[in-house]
Amino acid sequence: MRIQTVSLVLLLCALALFPTPARADGIIIPEPPICEPGPCPMPPLPMKQLVIRYHRVTVTIHDQIAVTRVDQVFYNPNDWEVEGTYVFPLPEGAVVNEFTLWVDERPVEGEILDAEQARQIYEETVRSLRDPALLEYADRGAVKASIYPIPPGGERRIELEYTQALTAENGLVRYVYPLNTEKFSAWPLESVSISVDIRSTGAPIRAVYSPSHEVSINRAGEGHVTVGYEENNVTPETDFVLYYSLGEQEAFHLLTYRDPADPTDPDGFFLLLLAPRPEAGSQSVAKDVLLVLDRSGSMEGEKFQQAQEALRYILRHLNPEDRFNIITFSTDLQTYAGRLRPASEAEEAIAWVDRQSAAGSTDINRALLEAAAIAEGERPTYLIFLTDGLPTTGETDSERILANFAESAPADLRLFAFGVGYDVDTFLLDSLAEEHHGSSAYVLPDERLDETLSAFYAKISTPVLTDLELDFGNLPVYDLYPSPLPDLFAGSQIIVVGRYRKGGT
Known part of the structure; x- marks a missing residue:
């Protein structure tokens, strides 16, 4: 058959x-x-x-x-x-x-x-x-x-x-x-x-x-x-x-494919793997770090305690030339300071984080707009956004939240989203990260949030390359993903995919 x-x-x-x-x-x-006929037994x-x-x-x-x-x-x-x-x-x-x-x-x-x-x-x-x-x-x-x-x-x-x-x-x-x-x-x-x-x-x-x-x-x-x-x-x-x-030696891999049996689609596909060489050293880049933490009622307990521990780690591992600020949000907002603060204030900020508690609803839109307003756009800005739920108060439509943030965020802002648990808006978090040079990750209930977030920050704290652009010369390409390109970090790899219309070298 x-x-x-x-x-x-x-x-x-x-x-x-x-x-x-x-x-x-x-x-x-x-x-x-x-x-047929009934009645039905009680199903498990x-x-x-x-x-x-x-x-x-x-x-x-x-x-x-x-x-x-x-x-x-x-x-x-x-x-x-x-x-x-x-x-x-x-x-x-x-x-x-x-x-x-x-x-x-x-x-x-x-x-x-x-x-x-x-x-x-x-x-x-x-x-x-x-x-x-x-x-x-x-x-x-x-x-x-x-x-x-x-x-x-x-x-x-x-x-x-x-x-x-x-x-x-x-x-x-x-x-x-x-x-x-x-x-x-x-x-x-x-x-x-x-x-x-x-x-x-x-x-x-x-x-x-x-x-x-x-x-x-x-x-x-x-x-x-x-x-x-x-x-x-x-x-x-x-x-x-x-x-x-x-035992990686090369930092550039290109895979291409074109289906010769399909006369209706003469264009090809490509997949590009980019990675720094093992000996490539990362350098300390003066950056601004915005920490945005969900403190709604559903975060109460171990989740919020682990989130606080992760923030302590990040604050203690800021580079001397970095600046930072912290926003916690639920139904309302609390901000550590009115503007970006120097890394030397890390211990004062940790004491402020320790005094936070979880209660209320989840106003994601307002928190993101507040972070965009604090960002000054003078140098690379890393926004680390952590939530365990869906927007439940204020603006709750995901498309509107994305549009509002896109209108307000500076061009050099990198957003890294962390979803905690199962009941999160993955479309919203993934889209925020993709549209702003970042990435999204999800922490399951049986995983330690503090360890995951700390390890992530340790990697992104010293990028190898930022503001990446690809030059294809005279080769016509389209449908590139991701766009814009994220930063490249030591030990990491970026996958770029797209289509091309003509062959080239």
Whole structure:
């Protein structure tokens, strides 16, 4: 039988100054039970209605381009039919290559959502069902397919393949495949396996290890390593994480692709990896640092204490020539000072931070406009914005908040957004960072906020290159992402993607 699949030939769009965990484990969200005749039994939590027979993942990573193929079988152990929607949240920047849903040994075409549709579905689903498993899914891209009713004792098989670019931090590449949500399967998985084939043509592969699972590692050559994990009758509770290091020498990698079989699209795609050489030294740049902290009621407790500790770290690690200010916000605003202050006042500022407490609603728009008003625009300004929620008072429309800040912020402002927990406006935070030379990261409830934010600031405190621009000469290029380009930091890597109309050198 000829297998029909949904196939997209797209280019990767990924940027990660700080790597974040990818939410990429497929689930079926069941509809209420179909009972004929009734009455229906009381159903368990939505995620408890189905069993995952097996979960097989095959990954190939070639020069930091990862292709992940997922094969899952869902089984209905109930006495009633289960019908629902299969949702597979994709890692940021990943694109789907193939998607096949099997019903009675026949392939059925699925629907691929754009980012805005996916975000709306996630938010509506998470907030309506309030199921703890669904709160795992907070990213902006997804594959969705309606699942034909699964009869009692019946199965449905789903195959999916997606591609993403992995960035290197200090020569270390990180790949994550979440198995976490499989703990919500009604029974343990009969079989789970992950196979990873890593190849590098530009640099030898050094160390390979997994901090999360016991894996077998086989070195087939200096630039070729295979990694395997397999277990039976298990309920996974942690994500699969794999690290490998590269003996990187080059700071510039260009990958191009043009489909000769498509006469309707003669243009090509390119992916550019930029990284400073290992010996490239970073220099201290006189900068302004604006710390904007959410102190609404939902931050109360350990989250706010860790945020305070992170601010203490940043204040104590300012360079002597830096200036700073602090804004805390909820329903109202509190500002440390009326204007930027010298780094020598760090200890006084720490005492002010220690006196803050969490209460009230979340006025994100007002906090951002206050930060823009404080920024003087004389030198690079780093705005570190931290929140655990959605805008709930003042201006609450994300598009208006983005427009208001774009009108007010100076051109040289870099915004780095941190979302804490699951109930955050990822569209707003991601867009703020992308439009203002920065990046966004998300800290899960079981991760330490203070350690994450402190490590992030330690990296960005001394950039190697700022105000980056790319000169393509006479080569016509378009659809560049990201734009504008972020700063380049020691040990980090920037991925630039786009399209070109003619070949060139």
